[in-house]
Amino acid sequence: MASGCKDNTSSCNDVKKNSWPELCGLPGGYVAGYIEMTNPNVHALIYLEGTPVDGETHCDRVRVWVNKSGTVVEVPVVG
Numbered sequence: 242m243a244s245g246c247k248d249n250t251s252s253c254n255d256v257k258k259n260s261w262p263e264l265c266g267l268p269g270g271y272v273a274g275y276i277e278m279t280n281p282n283v284h285a286l287i288y289l290e291g292t293p294v295d296g297e298t299h300c301d302r303v304r305v306w307v308n309k310s311g312t313v314v315e316v317p318v319v320g
Contacts, residue, residue, distance in 0.1 A: 253300035257282060259319040261303075269307035276303050276317060283319055290314050 253259055258280045264272045273285035285303045288294065294304065298320045306315040 253319040262316045269311050272313050273305050
């Protein structure tokens with residue numbers, strides 16, 4: 242995992258692939274597309290870090306957190 246990325250865990254363990262630590266530090270648009278390609282059962286949504294979101298878990302969603310430069314800053318996980 243790239244340094245500076247927050248590590249997350251997924252509560253959705255029954256999905257095909259549920260985390261992508263190898264994608265930290267890469268461009269958010271690329272990461273979202275790659276996630277949807279490797280797990281077609283999820284939708285990857287890009288969020289600017291600090292954006293308020295609900296606390297709900299959805300096993301068909303991956304939040305891709307990026308900084309102002311568009312770089313992924315947290316491990317993307319299903320939920």
